[in-house]
Amino acid sequence: MHTAKTLRDYNKDIRAALDNAFLREAMDKFATAYPTGRANAFREYDVAALIAKVAEVKDQGLKRLDGLFAQFKAEAEKRGVHVHLAKDAAEANALVTRIGKEAGCRTVVKSKSMTAEETLLNHALEAEGFEVTETDLGEWIIQLRHEGPSHMVMPAIHLSRYQVADLFSQVTRQTQPTDIQRLVKVARRELRPKYAAADMGISGANFAIAETGTIGIVTNEGNARLVSTLPRVHVVLTGIDKLCATLEDALHILRVLPKNATGQAITSYVTWITGANPCAAAPNGTKEMHVIFLDNGRSALAKDPLFKQVLRCVRCGACANVCPVYRMVGGHAMGHIYIGAIGLILTYFFHGKDKAKTLAQNCINCQACKNICAAGIDLPLLIQEIRARINEEDGRPMSSALLSMAMKNRKFFHGLLRAAKFAQKPVAEGGYIRHLPEIFAKDHGFRALPAIAEVPFRDRFARLRPQVERPVKRIALFSGCVQDFVYPEQLEAALQVLGRLGVAVDFPMEQSCCGLPLSTMGEKAAAQDVARQNMAALAGDYDAIVTLCASCASHLAHGYGHLLGDSPEVQAFAAKVMPFSVFVSSLNVAPERFQQTMERATLHAPCHLCRGMGVTEEPRQLLKTAGYEYAPAELEQVCCGFGGTYSAKFPGVSENILKLKLADVARTHAETLVTECPGCVMQLRGGAIQHGHGFEVRHMAEVLAAHLKDK
Amino acid sequence: MEQSAIVARFRAKAEAVSAVVSEVETMAEAVAYTVDLCVHKEACQILVSGCDESLSPVGRDLCGLKEWGKIIAAPGIDAATRELLVARAKENGISVIENGLREHLGGVDIGFTVCQYGIAETGTLVLDSVSEEVRLATMLGEIHVAVLPKNRIAPTAESIADELRRMLGRNPNYLAFITGASRTADIERVLALGVHGPLELHILLVEEA
Structure with missing residues (x-):
């Protein structure tokens, strides 16, 4: 989780990530495997056309979010679901807490939800005395370690089997093997009683279909099915940007999301839930079902001519998968809660300027993310725009303001470059700057820097x-x-x-x-x-x-x-x-x-x-x-x-x-x-x-x- | 596309995600396949890394629920099929249950279901799961055996969008798209099947339902 306030502190975090040998190896393997998997998954498709249509479907929905929300609410309430709108994270967490308390719940099982990560829901619930267990394997692992996710789809990608084995040994108070297949079965066994005991299940949603009041959840493990089935209360927490008009809209996004995320044609499970379903654990045999839509700045964002495209994001995580910076440092050094290029942007909107200020600098503008985005979001451009906004709000750093001043006047700027030729004289040798001035030497010695030419x-x-x-x-x-x-x-x-x-x-x-x-x-x-x-x-x-x-x-x-x-x-x-x-x-x-x-x-x-x-x-x-x-x-x-x-x-x-x-x-x-x-x-x-x-x-x-x- | 080509595509796509796909002529054959599979499977696959392994006391307690012998959970199937299944299972000392699956959270051997549609594009099963027992059978079964009539396989989800919308529009509805077994790659991106749900998915393509 990114908290560094200065570039100097941020570079310390980055250095720690760069020195993490396991992380580097895991990131390298992933960066190498991902493009092949994705290409295979899309082999029979016109990818550009699919992506353009995702953008279109999302844009259409974003134009009429209020209408879609009203329609979803009407359709879902008709079928016995309680539909809520939370204006920010605190309100969403308070709603979940209130629902839990009013229903007399104490234990909670959760399936993966980035929206719940966004609101730090677990902290809020635990503070109110609820016992919360994440059931997605990766989420459970990072919950046990008190960490945030390092990838939106693979939250524990930064950890090795040895670290997981140690962790599971602590949890079970027994020595656990380092064999991954066995570790997965340990999780299966340890988590099953948690479902059995839970009063409340919390999930996210990938889709909220207005025409039928249906939510759609995309998972591989199937944990969302147990979370939405066994406990007597089910609370769905999702962003209002997940609203879409029709089943066809959802199906189109579904055709792209898993392929772009993990190179899968589709995930093992896609769960479509409409209305309050039967539940044997509920007193009246019917599930108490709530859907909470989180705004947290989204409806304002939807009206921003440039930034509205941010809400097209389907959370596939691909922008991290292809990012050369992510490959080097991993997600904890490249995101506050949301990771990768989209994380740099969402952090500013959801978690504020202070968290985003140094983070937003960490984009090399290589355009790899723009090229891979499932929804055609111009991520590098938006990151630049975030920097511009932060400059406007905070006043610009001196270096930035000076450069800006110099460059507006061509003659002055070129005069500066000519002058630089003389300034470098003591250190330039044979066309290269051999000995860097002290302030640069430590970090820049990795490449020889050229000298300014004698005659431009x-x-x-x-x-x-x-x-x-x-x-x-x-x-x-x-x-x-x-x-x-x-x-x-x-x-x-x-x-x-x-x-x-x-x-x-x-x-x-x-x-x-x-x-x-x-x-x-x-x-x-x-x-x-x-x-x-x-x-x-x-x-x-x-x-x-x-x-x-x-x-x-x-x-x-x-x-x-x-x-x-x-x-x-x-x-x-x-x-x-x-x-x-x-x-x-x-x-x-x-x-x-x-x-x-x-x-x-x-x-x-x-x-x-x-x-x-x-x-x-x-x-x-x-x-x-x-x-x-x-x-x-x-x-x-x-x-x-x-x-x-x-x-x-x-x-x-x-x-x-x-x-x-x-x-x-x-x-x-x-x-x-x-x-x-x-x-x-x-x-x-x-x-x-x-x-x-x-x-x-x-x-x-x-x-x-x-x-x-x-x- | 010819239906046979659609079926072939479904099969290829399902097998690509390690589903075991077989073709059977009748429901009787499907029942025979399922019971046979149950006879030959390990008593409790969850225990492969279960009872013998080191578990927390709570984790271990679940084993106590497995004193039933082998179980096939088969909720929501028609009476004729159920009769066939019960008879065949009984001959082999296997119990068949249709409800009360919450009492078997430690797992059952096989969850047996009949699906409404198949989607060839991705090898996906479409299963109406409004019944809690159906949901649990397909999650608690160590093996999920799904019967799918060949004539119910559609080329894409969009091609049956109206039918799906009708199902979704019911009050209430719980519709499952199932493609392969429960899987994870959350530890070092290594694929592992059966993290929460079935360790294996068997699909039986039946000529006539």
Whole structure:
């Protein structure tokens, strides 16, 4: 459970997680197994269409939550169910407590409910003298350990069989084996009497179907069936966002949820309960049944034009499953109660700014979650927006405000970068910063940092501009800050390639930083300002706006629409933005133009290229066309751990993601690692040097230029 | 899709989640299969890691309930089938119970049910469980034997949405989608069957109900 108030304290928690060998191994295994399982489960389906329909079904429901609630209430009450609405966690807990007391209950069995975790229901019930037992195996384990879940679907994924055996030995006061099959049976036996004794069962719900007043519960263990059957009182606690209009809506979500969560076609049990069912333990033979809908900010959220999509979440947990940060640190260091990318967002809304403030920083913006979300939620964008909101509410950190101020004025900002060249002089050596100033040294030594270039690209362009007669295309080159000031040689290589291929290149001098760092820091106003400046600078009559930086490309093409609104002007601008490899591919260059040396090369797909721009094939083909043997790396599309300012905030996580990547690249035995983003080059090249890997790290433009004939 | 193709798909999907699927001609055959299964199963699978193992006193007490010999719980089946089952079970020294399952929370050997629908897309059984005894039989049975008429298998849940909605709309209703045995992967993501409910699911596809 995340409680750290400062980044420094948070990094201590993160360090502890990174040093937990079992956790790291468990997370690695899971991260490796999950994509395969999910792909198998979706093999016969059009996943994008399924996800789009989940989004549509949820959006339709969210538009008329009040109506659905009224309909559900009427249908359920007609069938003898008590339906309640709780405005916040305290009210929900008080309702459950009151129901329990009025019905004379003392012992409670629960099946898994994230909503009950959200309200910390167990604490409230125990404080009132109820004995509460979680019956989902994972939940029971963490309850016994007095912990919160570390994953929404697999709450005890952070624990080993040895820890569970120790725990069960304490519970049974007998030595228990470490064999998992036996441990599961011990739980079966120990929990069975709990059901038998319980007066009240509490469950969550995955669906609340308005047309029939039915709740739907998705489980694998079947514990929800016993919880809803044996005790004489059943209380369902669920968010109002689980309301849906029809059975078909629920069935559609059900088709996606288990596949996305665990790679199962469907869970072992889906339980549909309508009305007060027979119950032999009840005095009148009929179950006392309550459904409590929790608002806790949801109805306000449903009216927020941007954040309403948060309520589409079906709690599959996939955003954690694919998150490179989660893979490194696990759920306890990446969530307060809700885990993973959605957890970063929900924590702010359900548990407040204080809990969310440092947590919301822990997103590397790799877009992997957006790509996998069952409901098509733009999670990385919303996390940035949360940072912006926190900045607004709290005042911004000095660094953020200064950066924002500097970047709004291009000349001043570029002046700062030029000045940085002199500031680094005592430590820069051979193009790298060899000895980091003291304040950075401890955490940043995991990669060699490049030095600021002697002469930035913008001062070299006039001399290097290719002279092209009868150009096939006319483009504006957008450099981004890193290439302009750190890696001008990448842009020079691009000029060589483009010139030889008959492309007329312009470099509008008024261009500035794309503004992505401002957006990720939550500096929205400055980001909008910079976006307008760049649109004006690049407004000429060009066939394309080409950039060698995937992050810039993605931000220019998609970020500006979000920042400035999707006007026709912004759309026309966005449509012209092309990543370098896509533009070069569009020229249909023959392999004969390149020396076919067949050197072995592998790719790192920058997050903002493969997911941000949806580009995967062009770089592969281009590499082959340019005379390289393409050796695919297993983790080609996994983030390198850079994430701009992320690596400065969370160096421990950044370092460990980098190590994972480098080891994966080494397994391909490639001589060159090729990528298309200067940030990735900085991270990967710095890591390769620091860890003594034999391969070179180069930008696509450089490897194309190297093989180009008749330069 | 031809019904035979739908049945084949159901079978493949159910087997993919380790259900044991067999085809039988008649209910009499289904009854014979079930009793035979009961005869050959271990007396109490829960005890495989139960009585012999270290349990807390409360956990151990439940074993005391298992003094009945073998039990098949078969609530909610038609009279003719019940008659067949009782006769066949009796020949083999097995008790058949239809209600009072709360007295058997330590577990029964087999829960025997007849399902209303099957869903081929996922190999799922649809079982009307408004009767508490049916719910308990399918949870307390160490093996769940489910009979499913072949002509009741639909390609998808949506294709029988109107029928399902009619069932859900009843007052009250408890409808179960069952796909494979009770499972968990909560310890180290290792699959384990029978965490709370059945350790095995057997599906008998019957030609005529």
